[in-house]
Amino acid sequence: MPDSPLVSAAAIAVIALAIAVVIAVGLKVLRSFRDLGTDAERATYKTLHAASRAGQHLRTGLNPAGAGKASRQLRGLLGCDGFAITDTTGVLAWDGAAEELRPVLMEVAATVLAGGHTAVIPAGELRAPGGRSPAGAPGAGYAAVIAPIRVGSGVAGVVAAFAPEAGSGLVRATGEVADWVATQVELAELDASRTLLMEAEVRALRAQISPHFIYNSLNAIASFINTDPVRARELVVEFADFTRYSFRRHGDFTTLAEELRCIDRYLLLERARFGERVQVSLRIAPEVLSTVIPFLSLQPLVENAVRHGLEAKEGPGHISITANDSGAFAEVTIEDDGVGMDPDQLRSVLAGHSGGDHVGLHNVDARLRQVYGEDNGLVIETAPGEGTLITLRVPKSQPRHDA
Known part of the structure; x- marks a missing residue:
């Protein structure tokens, strides 16, 4: 064929190029091996x-x-x-x-x-x-x-x-x-000691919920039995769901979505007591709802806002709950316009020197530091008569923690 010399030349060129590529790759591998060091x-x-x-x-x-x-x-x-x-x-x-x-x-x-x-x-x-x-x-x-x-x-x-x-x-x-x-x-x-300590602190939170919240909730439900039996039945269901979640026996972690559902039930029961005195607003970014957080780490903060912020305040009070996407973290804030707290008293509370008062704040702060490090506790801004703003940040990716 007349074009066979051209075909042969092209074939030879292809083979030469393939050999050159193989040699180049081999040299690169050898250099990579030498780069591993002595x-x-x-x-x-x-x-x-x-x-x-x-x-x-x-x-x-x-x-x-x-x-x-x-x-x-x-x-x-x-x-x-x-x-x-x-x-x-x-x-x-x-x-x-x-x-x-x-x-x-x-x-x-x-x-x-x-x-x-x-x-x-x-x-x-x-x-x-x-x-x-x-x-x-x-x-x-x-x-x-x-x-x-x-x-x-x-x-x-x-x-x-x-x-x-x-x-x-x-x-x-x-x-x-x-x-x-x-x-x-x-x-x-x-690690085992930390786990036991976390379990003990969750038990302490449950003990705190028991005498304060359960007694008041049952009284509120009882007050509706004769005047509004339908609402009383609804409150009983919400109360059962809240206690089932709060007193569960498995897992040290939950999701932000589950904790917010618990908070919703808690606030519904508190509004049965306080009526319009407790006003709530939420602003939650959907992308952080699946974030894993320590079990019962938000509900005690909301309970603290109601009991120590709004309950002592005359007239209506407002609680704002936000959860935002902050890069690698989910940032949650709980703010109330209640009576606030003296900063020296707050330092004593976070140090664990306040006895049974504000135990939720100390407990949640301690657990966050145990799980995420000393620099990742609660950030609290407060002053007498100025309300309280609590901020916590948790990593969105936590491979070792299962909800």
Whole structure:
């Protein structure tokens, strides 16, 4: 064909271009690999990555599930043949070789658990229950380093590393790993303490609701039974829905939408008592309704506005509730034109020095700081006779919190 030389030339050009592309991509990959750093930097990254993954599993405390998942990462950090984690009563996890020594580990670890000092046992010296292991027995070829997991003033368990020899490097490294595990356990205990504290504070809020609000609501409902039985029935339904939500037993978090529904029922019942004295306006951005917030974190603020702001005021009072989209945060404000509060009294309330008065403000402020950090508590603007404006900001994205 007359055009075959042209076709051949085009084919050769395409092949050459493909080869050039492959070479360019290969060079780029090689440069990217070099950009990862030196061997020492890559080793550091590998160590930190392994520690991070192990830490995720230990944040639930010393338990078989978490210890089992973390032990493989920790054995890799130490470079030992076998690795074990125990609590004070038994072996929680074992990874790698020498597992035939599991039955004797707790007996050997007893002195470490009691004294809190690392024990180094040479190869062939591990003692089985009732006597010394023979030199040719399985596991006899491993030395052991057993280091205490010191939590607070006690020992919560041990980590044990097994290798043909227990050199000074392995001894120091095992001690460091044990201290690191102890830190993760302490963090887990702190998380548990925070959870218990939040649960206690929610119980305190429920206790506050019980004597004040429930008694008054039932009296208000009773007053309508003869004069307006239809409204009385409606109020009973609203009261049942409010108490069902407020006294639920599951979950530390809810959505802004659910909390606003609770507030609506609360205000409906309060207006049954106060009539036109309580006026309410809401301005809610729809995009923040699904934001997760701590359970009972808004209702106590509205209750505080009614009880301590408007109830003591002569004539009608107004409460304004707004929720806006503020970038990565949802910003909620609750404002009343009631009697206000002295700033020194407010500082005492937020410090928890006010006894049973204004307990809702202190409680909500403390929980917000526990969940989102010390810089994320309530922002309150108030003065005698000037009403009160309360602002809170919560992240719109909270992967760890389920409503």
